[in-house]
C-alpha cells in the first residue's frame with residue numbers, strides 16, 4: 001500500500017469517512033508511519049486534555065509521579081500547600097531531565113549541576129553559582145504545564161488556548177455521578193512497557209466487542225454475560241466514545257469469583273452492567289457495579305506504546321482489613337486479559353505492514369472503532 005506524500009490531505013480518507021456500515025478502517029500508514037505519528041503528536045496530543053493520573057496516587061506533600069505524553073516529559077507533584085501541580089520535567093539551567101519514576105521528595109534536584117527546586121517548582125539552590133542579575137531565581141522556576149482535575153482525576157494540556165477540562169468531559173461527570181467518582185482510590189497500577197503496536201490499535205481493541213469470545217475465549221468469555229447489548233452512539237456531549245453493557249454481577253471479576261458488594265449509590269441501569277466511557281484520546285474507563293478499572297495508553301512512537309491498567313475502589317473498601325485479599329481476584333482478571341489483548345494488537349501491527357490494503361472493513365460490532373477513527377481524522381487532517 002503506497003503511502004501518499006501529503007498524509008493530511010482528506011482525499012485519502014474517503015473510505016473511512018463513509019457511514020459505519022460501509023466504512024473502511026484507517027489506512028495502514030496511520031498505524032506505521034513516523035510522519036503520520038508526528039502529525040498526531042502536533043495536532044492531537046499537544047492540543048487536548050491528556051489524563052495523567054489520580055490524586056490518590058500522590059496523597060502527601062512531596063509525592064510525585066513522572067509521565068511522558070508522546071515523549072514530552074512531565075512531573076506531577078503535590079506541594080506543601082496540598083496543591084497538585086504539573087511541570088515540564090526539564091531543568092531551567094540546560095534542560096536535563098530532573099525526575100524519574102514515582103516517589104516522595106523534599107525537593108527536586110537536577111542530577112547534572114544540582115540546581116534544586118522546591119515542591120512548588122521554585123528554584124531554591126544553584127551550588128557554586130551566585131544568584132545575580134544573570135541568574136535570577138524568581139525567573140527560573142520549573143515551567144508549569146496546565147493541569148485540571150475532575151474528582152481527583154488529573155489531566156494536563158499543553159495548549160494554553162484550549163477550553164477548560166470540564167468542557168472536554170461534557171456529560172461524563174454527570175453520567176458517572178452515581179458511582180461516586182470523588183470517593184474512588186487508586187489501589188494498583190500495573191504497566192506493560194514496550195508493547196509493539198500503535199496506540200490506536202489498543203483503543204480500538206477496547207471498543208471492539210467482536211474479539212472477546214476469540215481472544216479471551218478461555219478466560220473472559222466464561223463469565224456469564226446475559227442480555228449483552230452495546231448501545232453505540234448514545235447522545236454524549238463530551239470528547240468520549242462510550243458504550244454500556246448490560247449484565248449481572250461485576251465485570252471486574254472472572255466467573256465464580258466473589259468480591260465487594262455493589263456501590264450502594266448506583267442508580268438506574270448502572271446497577272446492572274458496566275459503563276465504558278473512553279476519554280479521547282487515550283484513556284479507557286470501565287465503571288462496573290463495584291469498582292472502576294482504567295486503561296492508560298502511553299504512545300512511545302508510531303509502533304510502540306506502554307499500557308497501564310489502574311484499579312480503583314470506593315475509599316471505604318480500601319480501609320477494610322481484608323481489602324488486600326478481596327482485591328486479589330480483581331487484579332488477577334486484569335493480569336489475565338491484558339497480555340491477551342497485547343498479543344492481539346501486536347499481531348495486528350505486524351499484519352499492517354503488508355504492502356497492500358488488506359484491512360478493508362468494519363462490521364456492525366465495530367462501530368465504536370469507526371467513530372474513534374473519524375475523531376482522530378477530525379483532528380489530524382487539514383481543514
Ligand code: FES
Nearest residue numbers: 091093094110113
Ligand atoms: S542542567 Fe540541570 S543543573 Fe545543569
Ligand SMILES: [Fe+2]
Nearest residue numbers: 205215216341
Ligand atoms: Fe480484549
